[in-house]
Amino acid sequence: xxxxxxxxxxxxxxxxxxxxxxxxxxxxxxxxxxxxxxxxxxxxxxxxxxxxxxxxxxxxxxxxxxxxxxxxxxxxxxxxxxxxxxxxxxxxxxxxxxxxxxxxxxxxxxxxxxxxxxxxxxxxxxxxxxxxxxxxxxxxxxxxxxxxxxxxxxxxxxxxxxxxxxxxxxxxxxxxxxxxxxxxxxxxxxxxxxxxxxxxxxxxxxxxxxxxxxxxxxxxxxxxxxxxxxxxxxxxxxxxxxxxxxxxxxxxxxxxxxxxxxxxxxxxxxxxxxxxxxxxxxxxxxxxxxxxxxxxxxxxxxxxxxxxxxxxxxxxxxxxxxxxxxxxxxxxxxxxxxxxxxxxxxxxxxxxxxxxxxxxxxxxxxxxxxxxxxxxxxxxxxxxxxxxxxxxxxxxxxxxxxxxxxxxxxxxxxxxxxxxxxxxxxxxxxxxxxxxxxxxxxxxxx
Numbered sequence: 001x002x003x004x005x006x007x008x009x010x011x012x013x014x015x016x017x018x019x020x021x022x023x024x025x026x027x028x029x030x031x032x033x034x035x036x037x038x039x040x041x042x043x044x045x046x047x048x049x050x051x052x053x054x055x056x057x058x059x060x061x062x063x064x065x066x067x068x069x070x071x072x073x074x075x076x077x078x079x080x081x082x083x084x085x086x087x088x089x090x091x092x093x094x095x096x097x098x099x100x101x102x103x104x105x106x107x108x109x110x111x112x113x114x115x116x117x118x119x120x121x122x123x124x125x126x127x128x129x130x131x132x133x134x135x136x137x138x139x140x141x142x143x144x145x146x147x148x149x150x151x152x153x154x155x156x157x158x159x160x161x162x163x164x165x166x167x168x169x170x171x172x173x174x175x176x177x178x179x180x181x182x183x184x185x186x187x188x189x190x191x192x193x194x195x196x197x198x199x200x201x202x203x204x205x206x207x208x209x210x211x212x213x214x215x216x217x218x219x220x221x222x223x224x225x226x227x228x229x230x231x232x233x234x235x236x237x238x239x240x241x242x243x244x245x246x247x248x249x250x251x252x253x254x255x256x257x258x259x260x261x262x263x264x265x266x267x268x269x270x271x272x273x274x275x276x277x278x279x280x281x282x283x284x285x286x287x288x289x290x291x292x293x294x295x296x297x298x299x300x301x302x303x304x305x306x307x308x309x310x311x312x313x314x315x316x317x318x319x320x321x322x323x324x325x326x327x328x329x330x331x332x333x334x335x336x337x338x339x340x341x342x343x344x345x346x347x348x349x350x351x352x353x354x355x356x357x358x359x360x361x362x363x364x365x366x367x368x369x370x371x372x373x374x375x376x377x378x379x380x381x382x383x384x385x386x387x388x389x390x391x392x393x394x395x396x397x398x399x400x401x402x403x404x405x406x407x408x409x410x411x412x413x414x415x416x417x418x419x420x421x422x423x424x425x426x427x428x429x430x431x432x433x434x435x436x437x438x439x440x441x442x443x444x445x446x
Contacts, residue, residue, distance in 0.1 A: 084113075084117060085117050085120035085121045085124055087120040087123055087124050089116075089119070089120055089123070091111075091116065094111065094116055094119065095111040097276070097279075097280055098110065098111050098115075098276070099111075101275065101276065101279055105154070105156055105275075106154045106156075106226050107154070107156060107226050107227055107272070107275075108225075108226075108227050108252065108253065108254075109272055109275075110254070112254060114269055115269050115272055115273065118266070118269040118270060118272075118273040119273045119276050119277070121273075122273050122274070122277055123277070123284055127284070127285075127286055129166075130277050130278075130281065130286055131281075131286050131287055131288055131289055132289050133162060133166065133167060134278065134281065134286070134288035134289070135288050135289035135290060136167045137158075137162070137167060137278075138288075140158075140161065140167055140180070140205060141158050143205045143206055143209060144157075144158040144161065144205075144209050145158060147206065147209040147210045147213055148209070148213055150210075150213070151210075151213035151214065151216075151217055152217075153213050153216055153217065154226060156275060157212075157213075157216065159271060159274045159275050159278065160181075160212075160230065160233070160271055161180045161181060161209075162274050163267065163270045163271050163274060164180065164181055164182040165179065165180045165181070165182055167180065168180070169203045169204075169205060169325075169328035170203060170324075170328055178200065178202040178203065179200075179202035179203045179204075179208050179328075180203075180205060180208055180209070181202075181208045181209065181211070181212040183202045183208060183211065183212075187215070188200075188201070188202045188208075188211065191211035191214055191215060192211070193207060193208065193211055197331070197332070198330065198331060198332055198334060198336040199329050199330060199331065199336070199343075200329055200331050201329050202329075203328035203329045203331075204328065204329035205328070207329070212233075215233065216229050216233065219232045219233065219237060222237055223237075223240065223251070224251075225251060225252075225253070227252070227253035227268055228240055228251065228253060230253075230267065230268050230271055231243075231253060231260060231264050231267065231268060234263065234264045234267040235260060235261045235263070235264040235267075239260060239261055239264070240256075240260070242259070243256040243259035243260045244256055246259045247259050253268055297348060297349055298326060298346050298347065298348055298349065299346070299347065299349055299352045300344040300345065300346045300347075300352075301344065301345055301347065301352055301355055301356060302342050302343070302344050302345075303335045303337065303343050303344065303345050304337065304359075304363065305337055305363045305366050305367070306334065306335065306336050306337045306366070307334070307335050307362075307366050308333060308334045308335075309323045309324065309327075309330075309333040309334070309335075310333070311365070311366055311369060312335075312345070315358075315362050315365060316347075316351050316354050316355055316362075318347070318348070318351055320333065322348075323345075323347075326346040326347065326348075327345060327346050399442060399443070399444050399445070400442075400443050400445065401440045401441065401442055401443070402417070402440065402441045402443055403438060403439070403440050403441075404435050404436065404437055404438060404439050404440075404441060405437070406437060408435060409433070409435070410424055410425070410430075410433055410435065413441065413443075417443050417445065418445075419443060419444075419445075423444070424441060424443070427441075427442045427443065427444060428441050428442055
């Protein structure tokens, strides 16, 4: 008998973790179902405008697949400009095209065998990638051109973002350079880009472009030549100054190229080759793919309460990948709210309309989800204490006193205040139905 009891005891001990897990899972499922029910109920009340054009989701899927372009910057680093590439492109034809580009550009676009090799290499190995890049650039280039024009920077600088990051706002180099324009941490801070636990504005297309324009303006004041500005952007002004000194004071990029760091030797040729492919893509059979999201098809809205991309995605039916693409500066996929600081969310125009038309409901849902999160024990106890205090205060506020008058009975007083006789007796510790004229009765209103 004792053996059976012992076996039963251990069997129960074995089952306790199992039942605890089942209870926890059921609780989790119940909370999830409750949350989904509330989400659905809110979305059913949303005001919608079906007349506004929707973003092509297939196009967006292509735009958010940025891994294809990660190989382009590494091609530049490893490029051998002195190695000939077998490709059908007559040298004389290339010379005439480069001369035509040079006539309308502040850059020194002159033919040389090294540049020819890079152009042919791109045409041979990166032709398809450039077709897709040309589609993505329809979104980014208007942003770049606006910022560059304001700073009086040559608009051709926009092609540098392709060389730097292949238009991937989340790109991070092995050295830690980040974003479309590949800013290092200290340089980003130097040009007033916000970098903290929630935000990294090196990823922000507009703000990082403005910072890049400021940097290039200062470099142009130092060197007075846009080719050298590009070289300085890649290797730093110190290396460019050293190369000028080592070459005997020469200031043409091609004349000091061999004195520059190895990666910078291929940097300017990569930039000029990119410019050439954009200019003459049709002649080489490069077909730009359909534009995914053009700049004018999006807009921004200021966020008033902290929200996660998941919440926004659930509420307005927009893929998280699309939110990441349009708002790359938010590191944790959360739009924070700080005191005295404004944070904006960029959305397709049809989603802007949906958000603004239902803003109060959206923030109500965000509050609801925030309250569902488990809180630290001390905070929970504090909240409970506050709630208890508020209940006590509420009880006192609803308590009143009634002076017994001639002709009053417990029944008439109870009916007058919509309470029961039993409650009157309990509140006032009355054991019978006899009332003393002029005595006060405590009444707690419900």
